[in-house]
Amino acid sequence: MNIEQDQPLAPLTSLRLGGPARYLARCTSNGDLREALVWAAERGVSVHVLGGGSNTLFDDAGFDGLVLHVGLQGVDILRADEAALVTAGAGEDWDGLVAHCVADDLSGIECLSGIPGLVGATPIQNVGAYGQQVADSIVEVRALERSTLEEVTFSNVDCDFAYRTSRFKGADRDRYIITRVTYRLSRSRPEIRYPELTRRLQADGVDLQALAPGRVASGAVRDAVIAVRRSKSMVLDEGDANTRSAGSFFLNPTLSEVQLESLQERWADQGGEATDIPTFANVQGYKVAAAWLVERSGFARGTRRGSAGISQNHALALVNHGDSAADLLGLAAEIVTTVETTFGVTLEREPVYVPR
Ligand SMILES: Cc1cc2nc3c(=O)[nH]c(=O)nc-3n(C[C@H](O)[C@H](O)[C@H](O)COP(=O)(O)OP(=O)(O)OC[C@H]3O[C@@H](n4cnc5c(N)ncnc54)[C@H](O)[C@@H]3O)c2cc1C
Known part of the structure; x- marks a missing residue:
């Protein structure tokens, strides 16, 4: 695995701020992650874990250590009757995963459409919007413990999810690198719990109950969420x-x-x-x-x-x-x-x- 030196960090974040990283490792497997952690430990270099950089503000002076970019790919969908277990690599684009699931007739994360960043960061602050949060659908989080390099699996209750937080942001901050996340989704019609979203659907003349469950109903919700978010500049857009x-x-x-x-x-x-x-x-x-x-x-x-x-x-x-x-x-x-x-x-x- 290649360790790059003096790499600009601003382009790796949605804020486009921050000086260079002294070292940068782009990791696409557990092996890469382990290698990068060992490399840093042997040199006494501090490590910062980076996903899509949409919730990160680097200092103007940059980071005097190793920025470890998590790029593990892959999506597996295991279907059983009306439900499905969707497991995604931490480096998968979050909104890409939402779009994929909606197109695959699954609901449970459609209200989280348009949120930037990668899958691996979603459990960290229990990403949420418009009446849904990932704590409602996460079944399992897999991670590497940074000090032991061992693989660990957390069930939903182990994660200590609460409003915009979890054990990974609290007691166990910087202890683990999340590698895969499994979500339980279903073929049912989406439930709308957020009044602003209900109003938007009504204004667009969308009657969810009249729509077929699956991609039609979940797709209508996804479109409405993205429209509301766009009106608030809450979807990334180079032109805005x-x-x-x-x-x-x-x-x-x-x-x-x-x-x-x-x-x-x-x-x-x-x-x-x-x-x-x-x-x-x-x-x-x-x-x-x-x-x-x-x-x-x-x-x-x-x-x-x-x-x-x-x-x-x-x-x-x-x-x-x-x-x-x-x-x-x-x-x-x-x-x-x-x-x-x-x-x-x-x-x-x-x-x-x-x-x-
Ligand atoms: C326009 C815009 C709209 C947004 N709207 C919402 C919203 O509606 N709801 C919401 O909850 N958030 C929202 N966010 C915030 C952000 O998109 C989410 O928090 C997202 O999950 C961050 O993902 P990321 O991959 O970019 O994380 P990063 O910014 O790269 O990292 C965030 C934190 O997670 C840690 N981390 C990242 N990946 C891993 C990993 N694999 N293992 C261990 N630690 C990791 C990092 O070390 C850091 O502490 C928005 C951001 C923007 C720019």
Whole structure:
């Protein structure tokens, strides 16, 4: 396996930011992964695992170690009656897999259409959108343990999935390299749980119940999801400058009842009503829309700070208009501080920042 030196990282990310990697290894098999890990360990070089780079912000100074790009390919579909087990290599393009499954009459991940990145990253932050998340369909995650080079298999419950997180982002951050993921899909008609998607389907005159299950119904949902995402610059598009982002830069915070009351009081002091605040109760507490907090703290869409800005089409997407990760991090820090001062709520970054 070839270890490349001084390779630019910006083209490997959707933000197009970051300096060079001292070393880069493109791995397409478990053997390559093991070889690259041994190579780095023997030289005391730190390792960063990279998929499609759509949730990653590299530093302007680059990465002084080995970036290990996971490119394992292959899709296997095992059918049984109305269900199917779909196993994909970590380096498969996620949206390509969704399109493949929809065309193959399978449903369960169609609402996750248009999300950039590779299969191997989907369990990391339990990728989700429009009422679906991969935790709903993942059966098994296979991985290599970085320190022992052993293969490990995790069942769904082993993964500790929760809102935009898992054990791979929490307690076991940087411990494993995911190599394959198995999803359970079915031939049933997709279930729509997200009001905005229901409205879009209605506006397009789509009656899901009247459509044949399989590619017709799942395909209609996929088309609607991609249309909604495109209107928010949430599908990668070279022609749309607002898509030079990492998607949502902040998570929707989950508040306790006391924290929610405090937020409502602060908003009331500004003349607002509690009902203005988009809030969704769940088992963990009260999820509040981060986009609302950002906009009400004075950051309009289209705001610019140097070469960084807020998308004109989505208040949570920070966009790179130049070549400075520092500008982007500066804008993110300003938003966090202002939201904290205005509402007493601390926003958490969603993308992974990789220091030099
Ligand atoms: C326009 C746009 C829209 C988006 N919309 C959504 C959305 O709707 N919902 C959503 O959840 N996300 C969304 N995202 C974020 C992003 O696409 C997802 O998080 C995606 O799963 C990241 O995949 P990736 O391969 O690009 O990961 P990368 O950015 O390469 O890596 C992300 C993290 O995962 C780790 N990682 C990657 N691959 C592996 C592996 N094989 N083994 C171990 N660790 C690994 C990396 O080390 C890093 O910590 C969006 C991003 C963009 C740019």
